[in-house]
Amino acid sequence: MSRRRTLMIGTGAIAGAHAGAVAAHADRAVVGHGVDLDAGRAQGFAEQHGLASWGTDLAAALAGGEDGPPDLAHICTPPGSHVPLAVQCLEAGVPVLLEKPPALSLAEVDELLAVSERTGVDVAVVFQHRFGAGAERARRLLADGVLGRPLVATCHTLWFRDPEYFAVPWRGRWEVEGGGPTMGHGIHQIDLFLALLGPWEEVSAMAGRQARDTETEDVSTALVRFADGTLATIVNSLVSPRQTSSLRIDTEHATLEVDHLYGYTDADWTFTPAPGSEQVAEHWVPDPDAPSSSHTGQVGVLLDALDAGTPLPVTLREARDTLELVAAIYASAFTGRTVRRGEIGPGHPFHSRMDGTGAPWMTTTTTTTTEGDHR
Secondary structure (H helix, E strand, C coil): CCCEEEEEECCCHHHHHHHHHHHCCCCCEEEEEEECCCHHHHHHHHHHHCCCEEECCHHHHHHCECCECCCEEEECCCHHHHHHHHHHHHHCCCCEEECCCCCCCHHHHHHHHHHHHHHCCCEEECCHHHCCHHHHHHHHHHHHCCCCCEEEEEEEEEEECCHHHHHCCCCCCHHHHCCCHHHHCCHHHHHHHHHHHCCEEEEEEEEECCCCCCCCCCEEEEEEEECCCCEEEEEEECEEEEEEEEEEEEECCEEEEEEECCCCCHHHEEEEECCCCHHHHHHCCCCCCCCCCCHHHHHHHHHHHHHHCCCCCCEHHHHHHHHHHHHHHHHHHHHCCCEECCCCCCCCHHHHCCCCCCCHHHHCCCCCCCCCCCC
């Protein structure tokens, strides 16, 4: 079988992870072309990763040459450009692997879903933490009921970004990034959380701008009730000097935990049987040789799906479920109300923008601290 030809749209930092993931499956796929608005950046990326060609014209790249259009487009641009670029790919008949967050709002995701369904062309979203041995084992054990009913859980993304990080023009702005750590950083752990625990039911949240001079939040906290009754907390931060990404799920018979930063191995997982349930430990058998969670793992499963003609992982509709919880966290935090799943639809202020009715601190200027500014 010939190798799948992939197109890299956007050749900045995250594109390197995508190129590395494709290279790890070099017998099955190759990055054939890179496109960027900055010709110099595209050329440098092509030289670094051994691409056959590069350019600034996306329409020409999607049309392809003698071999026809590419088999897959990786979209690795800032969040505000994700949907229009993805729509252009779908209209050209090219499936998409879309970096997170997939869109700036639920309305944009719904627009992209409609185009995908009309064209019959798939969009997959990068949520690479689903694709590690520990998460796959945990999901299987929870789904099979081996560990009993989940009772309580935590999901924490506690990272640190200094003020200089936000000097990049599109960071920390609602209209181009869509949100702060809840949207752009913690969304990875939130997605894995939902993949393990299933649908959520209601959320009550708070958000604040504690230390960074941005439009968006730099901290959020949420209490979540899942459909099966599990009670959980979700915390997202960009002001935490000791950085960690962690999940913990306490079930009737065991505690499952993973503590890592940007990717986990099996060694980062901990399994603790409940007293009297020691026998369940036989179901948790770590694999020291298992690869870490990464773009490489997701690209491998995606190539399998392309070969089999099945939906690409993670589907856009699954990603919408994750984005809906993010929107609900913002809606609850900014209105002071509990928000239920399914409540945010067309016409709802948080359907078209993640800041909906407006972040409380944006009632003043970003350079003035007042009692309501929460910085």
